[in-house]
Amino acid sequence: MEATDATETRRELDKKCVTEGSYHVTEASSQTDPKVQGHGPRLSKVNLYTLLSLWMELFPQKKAVFSNENEVTRRTGLVVVHERRILGLHCSSAELHAGQVAVVKHGPRLTRCDLYFSRKPCSTCLKMIINAGVSRISYWPGDPEISLLASDEASSSADSRLEAELDAAAAEKLKSSSRPYMGVLLQPLAFDMQQYVEETSASCDFQEKMATDLPVVDVGDLFRQQLWQNRDELSRVFLVVDETRHRGLLTKMGLVTFCAEPYFSNLRQHMRDLVRLLASVASSVPRVEDAGYGFYLKGGSSTITSPNVPQDVIRHCIVQAKLLAYRTEDPKVGVGAVIWAEGQLGLCDGTGRLHLVGCGYNAYPVGSEYGEYPQMDDKQGDRQSRKYRYIIHAEQNAITFRSVEIKEEQGTMLFVTKCPCDECVPMIRAAGIRQVYTTDLDSGKKKNDISYLRFDGLQGVQKFIWQRRPQTKSVCEKQSPFTVANGCMKHLRQESSEPLPSKRLCS
Numbered sequence: 001m002e003a004t005d006a007t008e009t010r011r012e013l014d015k016k017c018v019t020e021g022s023y024h025v026t027e028a029s030s031q032t033d034p035k036v037q038g039h040g041p042r043l044s045k046v047n048l049y050t051l052l053s054l055w056m057e058l059f060p061q062k063k064a065v066f067s068n069e070n071e072v073t074r075r076t077g078l079v080v081v082h083e084r085r086i087l088g089l090h091c092s093s094a095e096l097h098a099g100q101v102a103v104v105k106h107g108p109r110l111t112r113c114d115l116y117f118s119r120k121p122c123s124t125c126l127k128m129i130i131n132a133g134v135s136r137i138s139y140w141p142g143d144p145e146i147s148l149l150a151s152d153e154a155s156s157s158a159d160s161r162l163e164a165e166l167d168a169a170a171a172e173k174l175k176s177s178s179r180p181y182m183g184v185l186l187q188p189l190a191f192d193m194q195q196y197v198e199e200t201s202a203s204c205d206f207q208e209k210m211a212t213d214l215p216v217v218d219v220g221d222l223f224r225q226q227l228w229q230n231r232d233e234l235s236r237v238f239l240v241v242d243e244t245r246h247r248g249l250l251t252k253m254g255l256v257t258f259c260a261e262p263y264f265s266n267l268r269q270h271m272r273d274l275v276r277l278l279a280s281v282a283s284s285v286p287r288v289e290d291a292g293y294g295f296y297l298k299g300g301s302s303t304i305t306s307p308n309v310p311q312d313v314i315r316h317c318i319v320q321a322k323l324l325a326y327r328t329e330d331p332k333v334g335v336g337a338v339i340w341a342e343g344q345l346g347l348c349d350g351t352g353r354l355h356l357v358g359c360g361y362n363a364y365p366v367g368s369e370y371g372e373y374p375q376m377d378d379k380q381g382d383r384q385s386r387k388y389r390y391i392i393h394a395e396q397n398a399i400t401f402r403s404v405e406i407k408e409e410q411g412t413m414l415f416v417t418k419c420p421c422d423e424c425v426p427m428i429r430a431a432g433i434r435q436v437y438t439t440d441l442d443s444g445k446k447k448n449d450i451s452y453l454r455f456d457g458l459q460g461v462q463k464f465i466w467q468r469r470p471q472t473k474s475v476c477e478k479q480s481p482f483t484v485a486n487g488c489m490k491h492l493r494q495e496s497s498e499p500l501p502s503k504r505l506c507s
Helices: 002-015 045-057 098-110 123-131 158-177 193-202 205-213 219-238 243-252 263-283 311-325 394-400 425-430 475-479
Strands: 077-082 085-091 114-117 136-139 181-183 293-297 336-342 354-361 413-416 435-438 462-468 482-485 488-491
Touching: 045 077, 045 085, 045 114, 045 136, 045 219, 045 263, 045 311, 077 098, 085 098, 085 354, 098 114, 098 123, 123 136, 123 158, 158 181, 193 219, 193 263, 205 219, 205 293, 205 462, 219 263, 243 263, 263 311, 293 311, 311 336, 311 354, 311 394, 311 413, 311 435, 336 394, 354 394, 394 413, 394 425
Parallel strands: 114 136, 136 181, 413 435, 435 462
Antiparallel strands: 077 085, 077 114, 293 462, 336 354, 336 413, 482 488
């Protein structure tokens, strides 16, 4: 009976949304039409923007910024959205906060935009973005940008504690007196979303590539190790472990409503679920130093890597695309794409010279009742019942809904979670994209209604493929003087000028 009651309680919580005061969120986080028998649930847009803001806070930078645990100012990620279209992905720099970066980058274009912060912005940023005419400011209910947790440390100075308290009071005053809505905006995940994301992350193209190259290595075990490591690291950054301390933090931030039950437990559960989901997606693309894999030039020297973008930045952008893929309307497979460009200016952002061009995922045309479209793939039904003539690909959506124009003089880069098909390849070249980062598991294949024959012959575009790092030995090769090929053990004959030892010495 207790187990049944717990299950029913959990189901009831999944049907509710986090509320603050009288503000309610009603957007569903699963497929919008019950007739769609998809292979998994969808991620709501609110949670997608929240996860992207958290991930942007961790954007790799050459020089550590705000790395001191006792530092008052915390790094902050930001997603700028206009009419449900992402205009910018930003993070704090050494000189500017995330809100200041948004004002510098977008200026009057912030009017009627929704801003999603990984931390509650400070009063300096709030007064400017409110003045810009934004519609909504949402933030993660953890430690704010001017850290209240750091100010509680014994090593912090009296000035630091006073600064944090004054900023919290000023931010609350701006919140209560301003026109745009400001507060927490989280939604419960679909009932099986967590399990679905973990399973698809463990079996995505990046993991499958490793499993193909290393047939005697338990790739699943490597994924689980990364998953637990990422959960620990992300929990330390975004979650307040001590519940009493978290209640006090929410009180100082003006979120008194969340301190009462059952809202407090509900809020913490939503936060834990999102952090776990982010950890699963991040684990789908292993760290290069741990897995021996990275993105290297296809068809050229295996030692050539991207001339401008470090591997950790490439991985970060691919994870962004992976997050977008969970908004897919394709019942078969989700694909995400992100386009970044390297400009000459713009060092104010924590992303350096990189700026967002556009992003997208595979879906049916905007505003259509996609539940009425054919849902079958090339292994089901006749050709009239298949989806391929109706689905818009992730690369196509990223190019269509780009927020800035693609310039030939800029090194524009496309990060996509699957190999581009023949329908997208000519668009990628014509749009002026100079580099593509992806996998090539489907390259050269024809799958009835969709083919991948043009990707290898794509001219004028550098193709960086997820593959083993040059001169990196696998786990098996480090433990044994045998090479592993297709699951068969073969003796490796080494060339040497020295005579081989006799059998008597070997014994």
